[in-house]
Amino acid sequence: MKVCVDLKKCQEHGQCVIAAPEVFEFDDQGKLAFAEHPDDALREAVEEAADVCPEQAITVED
Known part of the structure; x- marks a missing residue:
C-alpha cells in the first residue's frame, strides 16, 4: 500500500492524525508527516483517514 x-490541498485539519495516528502525525514545525508505505494491517485506518479528510487530499494506492 x-x-x-497532496500537500498543496492539505490544510492540516488533523482528521487523518486522529483516524490513523500510526501513519499520520504533525512534525515539530506543525506540518503533516506520514509513512508513505505503512503496513497493510493499517489499511482500514488509512482508508478512514482518506475518507474523513475535508480536503480529500489523501489517496491510497495498492
Whole structure:
C-alpha cells in the first residue's frame, strides 16, 4: 500500500492524525508527516483517514 498526500490541498485539519495516528502525525514545525508505505494491517485506518479528510487530499494506492 502506498499513501499519497497532496500537500498543496492539505490544510492540516488533523482528521487523518486522529483516524490513523500510526501513519499520520504533525512534525515539530506543525506540518503533516506520514509513512508513505505503512503496513497493510493499517489499511482500514488509512482508508478512514482518506475518507474523513475535508480536503480529500489523501489517496491510497495498492
